[in-house]
Amino acid sequence: MTAYQIFTSEQAMRFADEHSELFGEHSKLSATEFGDGNLNLVFRVVNDKGTSLIVKQALPYARCVGESWPLSTDRARIEAEVLKLHARFCPEHTVEVLHFDRALSAILMEDLKQYDILRTALIKGKQFAHLAPQLANYLANTLFYTSDFVLTGPAKKAAVAQFTNPDLCLITEDLFFTDPYCNHERNTIHSLILPSARALWYDTDLQAEVAMLKADFLSKPQALLHGDLHSGSIFINNENCKVIDAEFGFYGPIGFDVGVLIGNLLINYVASPGVFKTPEEQSQQQHYLLTQIHTLWQHFADTFSQLQQTATQDPTLQNSRYQQRFLQQVFTDAIGYAGCELIRRTVGLAHVADLERISDAKQRAVCEIHALTLGRVLILERAQLDSITALLDKVQRTVAAIAAP
Numbered sequence: 001m002t003a004y005q006i007f008t009s010e011q012a013m014r015f016a017d018e019h020s021e022l023f024g025e026h027s028k029l030s031a032t033e034f035g036d037g038n039l040n041l042v043f044r045v046v047n048d049k050g051t052s053l054i055v056k057q058a059l060p061y062a063r064c065v066g067e068s069w070p071l072s073t074d075r076a077r078i079e080a081e082v083l084k085l086h087a088r089f090c091p092e093h094t095v096e097v098l099h100f101d102r103a104l105s106a107i108l109m110e111d112l113k114q115y116d117i118l119r120t121a122l123i124k125g126k127q128f129a130h131l132a133p134q135l136a137n138y139l140a141n142t143l144f145y146t147s148d149f150v151l152t153g154p155a156k157k158a159a160v161a162q163f164t165n166p167d168l169c170l171i172t173e174d175l176f177f178t179d180p181y182c183n184h185e186r187n188t189i190h191s192l193i194l195p196s197a198r199a200l201w202y203d204t205d206l207q208a209e210v211a212m213l214k215a216d217f218l219s220k221p222q223a224l225l226h227g228d229l230h231s232g233s234i235f236i237n238n239e240n241c242k243v244i245d246a247e248f249g250f251y252g253p254i255g256f257d258v259g260v261l262i263g264n265l266l267i268n269y270v271a272s273p274g275v276f277k278t279p280e281e282q283s284q285q286q287h288y289l290l291t292q293i294h295t296l297w298q299h300f301a302d303t304f305s306q307l308q309q310t311a312t313q314d315p316t317l318q319n320s321r322y323q324q325r326f327l328q329q330v331f332t333d334a335i336g337y338a339g340c341e342l343i344r345r346t347v348g349l350a351h352v353a354d355l356e357r358i359s360d361a362k363q364r365a366v367c368e369i370h371a372l373t374l375g376r377v378l379i380l381e382r383a384q385l386d387s388i389t390a391l392l393d394k395v396q397r398t399v400a401a402i403a404a405p
């Protein structure tokens, strides 16, 4: 067993060569580190015929901060095991893991170089009709087949233990639910929105609802979540979507995965006036996003409900009234988590390009205030938003009301 060491390009290349037949013998390999995420090293290893693979290695600290933020490298095991399990239930939309080395905390996986990162595609205004149905499929299958509807009590408890992920869950517990609602040094707040950000620190009604959502995140192990399904964790091209980066995976509330994804589509929605030049382009993009959110929820709910009716193993959970109530609660939870994602990506530590790339500071501030206002409304009013049309109507009305006060 090789002891852990941080890979150089040369070592990443050797790792890929040792664990894949793909390159063949006597291949001339080269490797480049090109990771742009917050946590890990990502290398692309290529041979002289252009065949390539990805090596991802967990550092013993958070890449975006440095050694002052130590982090367990066990996250690489979690990532590899979540991806492999999710691939069992939805292989078409999960990146393929080819090899995992526990000692080196390194994963060898397929290179999705024929795809674009969804966030980049959204910012460029690229539209794909298959985005929502495919991701709904991914969510419904991975979440249903890892839940109590299918697993026996003992199997579920073993799975919860296998995917206990304290370090990465703590990041979400802090960055998602705590920091944005207080004057925390980790926050990054652009000066023009300081009054709106500061209002969050004294908003006890909002803080009470965020506490409810956090308590569920801490104590509702419904299914094996991806745990960080933002638009930088999804690759897309003209035919397909694939999900990567499952290191935040753990057993948590199903609405969290659904909500983070919806939240990211809504971030692009509020950023559209700053990203797109003409009002036509903006409204086309916003229309596209609302249609995708509608399809995402509808397709997710239909697929999940179908699975509940046909594949539930536990006889008690076969009750149809229980199954409908379960799904309705997932929807309510998802709206709340979407609201939290809008807020934390605007004033927390980890910002996103949709808003950050808006070069005009005043325009960016307008979009950021829309994100905070919409996030707050979704968190506070989630229990009243009882259908996807009610949600989308609320999104449009809320943003229009701030745009034209």
Ligand SMILES: Nc1ncnc2c1ncn2[C@@H]1O[C@H](COP(=O)(O)OP(=O)(O)O)[C@@H](O)[C@H]1O
Pocket (backbone or CB within 6 Å): 034, 035, 036, 037, 038, 039, 040, 041, 042, 054, 056, 095, 109, 110, 111, 112, 113, 117, 232, 233, 244, 245, 247
């Ligand atoms: N399988 C892959 N194929 C192609 N590029 C990848 C793959 N996995 C990661 N990347 C690239 O590396 C970047 C960072 O990967 P990610 O898994 O998000 O790292 P982190 O965990 O540090 O956030 C992605 O934005 C993407 O550009």
Ligand SMILES: CSC[C@H]1O[C@H](OP(=O)(O)O)[C@H](O)[C@@H]1O
Pocket (backbone or CB within 6 Å): 037, 038, 039, 062, 064, 171, 172, 175, 228, 232, 233, 245, 349, 350
């Ligand atoms: C210090 S981690 C901040 C932030 O980064 C993670 O995303 P990613 O690894 O995809 O860049 C996650 O969203 C964390 O909240």
